[in-house]
Amino acid sequence: MKKLALPKHSVLIIAIIATWITTYIGYVTSFKMKIDNVMQELILFINPLSFLLFVYGVALFMKSTKRRNIYLLSVSLGTSLIMFSNAVFYRFFNDFITLPVLFQTSNFGDLSSSITANLHLTDIFFFSDVLIIYLAIKFIPEKEISIQKPIARKLYFVTSAALLMVNLGLAETERPQLLTRSFDRELLVKNIGAYNYHIYDVFMQSKTHAQRVLADGSELVEVGNYINANYAAPSADKFGIAKDRNLIVVSLESLQSFVINNEMDGHVITPFLNELTKDPDTFYFTDFYHQTGLGKTSDSEFLIENSLYPRNGGAVFFTHSGNTYQSLAERLGQNGYFTNVMHANNRSFWNRDIMYGALGIDKFYDIESYVVEEGQAVNWGMKDIPFLEQSVDLMTDMQQPFYSRLITLTNHHPFTLDEEDKMIPEYTSNSNTLNRYFQTVRYMDESIKLFFEDLKEKGLYDNSIIVMYGDHYGISENHNKAMGMYLDKEITPYDNAVLQKVPLFIHVPGYGKATTVDEVSGQIDLRPTILHLLGIDTKDDMQLGADIFSEDHEPFVIFRDGRFVTDKYVYTQDVCYDSETGEPIEAVACEPYIENAGVELGYSDMIINGDLLRFKQQEDEQLLPNVIGEQE
Numbered sequence: 001m002k003k004l005a006l007p008k009h010s011v012l013i014i015a016i017i018a019t020w021i022t023t024y025i026g027y028v029t030s031f032k033m034k035i036d037n038v039m040q041e042l043i044l045f046i047n048p049l050s051f052l053l054f055v056y057g058v059a060l061f062m063k064s065t066k067r068r069n070i071y072l073l074s075v076s077l078g079t080s081l082i083m084f085s086n087a088v089f090y091r092f093f094n095d096f097i098t099l100p101v102l103f104q105t106s107n108f109g110d111l112s113s114s115i116t117a118n119l120h121l122t123d124i125f126f127f128s129d130v131l132i133i134y135l136a137i138k139f140i141p142e143k144e145i146s147i148q149k150p151i152a153r154k155l156y157f158v159t160s161a162a163l164l165m166v167n168l169g170l171a172e173t174e175r176p177q178l179l180t181r182s183f184d185r186e187l188l189v190k191n192i193g194a195y196n197y198h199i200y201d202v203f204m205q206s207k208t209h210a211q212r213v214l215a216d217g218s219e220l221v222e223v224g225n226y227i228n229a230n231y232a233a234p235s236a237d238k239f240g241i242a243k244d245r246n247l248i249v250v251s252l253e254s255l256q257s258f259v260i261n262n263e264m265d266g267h268v269i270t271p272f273l274n275e276l277t278k279d280p281d282t283f284y285f286t287d288f289y290h291q292t293g294l295g296k297t298s299d300s301e302f303l304i305e306n307s308l309y310p311r312n313g314g315a316v317f318f319t320h321s322g323n324t325y326q327s328l329a330e331r332l333g334q335n336g337y338f339t340n341v342m343h344a345n346n347r348s349f350w351n352r353d354i355m356y357g358a359l360g361i362d363k364f365y366d367i368e369s370y371v372v373e374e375g376q377a378v379n380w381g382m383k384d385i386p387f388l389e390q391s392v393d394l395m396t397d398m399q400q401p402f403y404s405r406l407i408t409l410t411n412h413h414p415f416t417l418d419e420e421d422k423m424i425p426e427y428t429s430n431s432n433t434l435n436r437y438f439q440t441v442r443y444m445d446e447s448i449k450l451f452f453e454d455l456k457e458k459g460l461y462d463n464s465i466i467v468m469y470g471d472h473y474g475i476s477e478n479h480n481k482a483m484g485m486y487l488d489k490e491i492t493p494y495d496n497a498v499l500q501k502v503p504l505f506i507h508v509p510g511y512g513k514a515t516t517v518d519e520v521s522g523q524i525d526l527r528p529t530i531l532h533l534l535g536i537d538t539k540d541d542m543q544l545g546a547d548i549f550s551e552d553h554e555p556f557v558i559f560r561d562g563r564f565v566t567d568k569y570v571y572t573q574d575v576c577y578d579s580e581t582g583e584p585i586e587a588v589a590c591e592p593y594i595e596n597a598g599v600e601l602g603y604s605d606m607i608i609n610g611d612l613l614r615f616k617q618q619e620d621e622q623l624l625p626n627v628i629g630e631q632e
């Protein structure tokens with residue numbers, strides 16, 4: 001063989017390039033990742049590089065050539081195994097591997113049999129870099145390796161670090177708050193790469209694990225006492241008014257209360273929902289607040305299912321999907337309900353596929369359960385009208401009673417619509433976001449109207465109870481100026497707190513005695529409120545919310561960030577406001593509540609961080625049937 005003038009570290013260079021390219025080809029061929037633009041394509045292409053430079057670069061510290069070669073081969077074998085296992089896993093679960101899933105296989109059927117059924121001969125491709133490196137080692141003439149100059153080595157690792165920074169920087173512009181909010185494994189892999197994603201996952205999971213190990217169950221007594229003391233007994237005239245009915249819960253994406261019974265330039269924004277506020281079958285809650293944090297929609301789901309607060313840093317759906325919970329779904333499952341969530345999005349978004357297993361939800365109808373025809377998708381995906389229509393179709397085949405939680409999506413930032421779906425004009429302000437918001441809200445209202453008609457037509461209406469709530473704000477504080485113009489006042493921190501009101505409707509067909517409820521309450525109160533309407537007591541449940549209809553319900557709602565609202569005060573940014581006038585008042589009025597808010601948020605964190613409900617479950621075990629159904 002002719003001798004080539006190869007650089008000193010040619011095997012290393014070949015190893016990096018071979019694994020890089022294999023990884024990239026693996027991405028493109030094995031995972032259905034949605035790439036929307038050239039920037040995303042570029043990020044996907046470069047994302048394996050910083051990690052590979054780093055791990056392979058460790059070889060530069062090895063003096064013996066033999067050792068170095070073994071190391072390079074082992075790394076390539078390791079990375080190939082990672083890509084290979086993810087590809088096989090993805091075929092079955094449409095998701096990337098995350099640590100908890102490896103310990104929760106019982107929820108997902110028999111993993112080993114699904115693995116063998118999902119092997120393809122072409123998977124050998126994932127190991128082609130190992131072969132290339134092997135050949136390179138064999139055929140490239142061995143060189144005397146002088147010890148690498150420290151300065152050159154340093155430069156090498158600085159480059160690798162710089163590349164990681166560039167990668168993260170680009171990812172941040174594409175998807176702000178990617179690492180703090182987590183969102184979705186697909187987004188993580190797309191943006192930081194499969195290898196970095198696994199490091200991130202291990203880091204996040206071990207942090208959670210450490211706190212869990214430290215808890216021993218003794219904390220449960222203290223938290224339990226607090227919860228018992230705050231238990232709000234059901235109101236006699238509401239308890240069981242919807243007994244044995246199907247429960248349909250609709251999460252109204254980004255819907256805030258300020259649009260209800262309001263107009264925009266003379267156009268009614270929510271005609272159907274406005275009617276409902278006056279309907280004798282509908283309880284409409286005027287002073288109901290969202291309590292979500294970074295986990296947005298998923299936090300609202302968490303609040304409703306568990307009546308616990310979400311977590312402060314990062315979405316609890318991601319950080320604590322391995323916990324034991326006592327969810328609404330689980331309780332209903334024990335009472336003979338078929339429990340499910342319907343949401344036309346990728347199943348791993350917000351880690352739902354894993355979290356729903358922990359919440360004991362029988363089935364998740366994700367995007368794969370829907371048919372999205374031409375023209376039926378906009379913005380984030382399937383439009384609400386066809387989504388709700390197909391959801392009702394799915395419901396007609398369900399075993400009754402069922403609990404279906406539907407998550408809408410069209411009224412999501414950036415609030416875009418197809419021309420034919422615009423029923424009112426845009427608003428005119430300096431915020432295009434707010435301008436378009438009214439239009440998507442109007443579309444959402446229409447979708448709910450049709451949903452009700454559909455339920456009636458399919459014979460599901462009379463025997464159901466329909467709960468609908470706004471999941472979180474749609475218009476953030478960045479749009480204060482435009483909001484001020486619309487509401488015709490200057491927006492203060494007090495207003496910003498009050499703007500966190502989201503609508504809540506509890507519609508009980510045939511009830512006839514419903515009213516408007518102005519009790520200050522929040523999403524955390526939904527679980528007990530709903531269960532009591534269905535005639536299921538919650539006295540023994542570890543929940544921090546209270547039945548809004550109960551005489552014992554306290555008009556006090558705590559936001560995840562520590563702000564709070566009572567019937568008399570609003571507390572925000574260390575200032576106490578009079579809730580009637582919006583004027584700042586003596587701080588002392590808010591003080592007892594500040595303390596209570598801290599205590600309550602602290603207990604919630606304690607339950608979640610210590611995974612305390614697993615101890616409760618051990619106590620209850622023999623009384624409960626096995627309710628965790630099989631997920632698809």
Ligand code: GP9
Nearest residue numbers: 295296297298345349407
């Ligand atoms: C995603 C949908 C929207 O599936 O629930 O999430 P959000 O950004 O509102 O939290």
Ligand code: MN
Nearest residue numbers: 253254297471
């Ligand atoms: Mn949302």
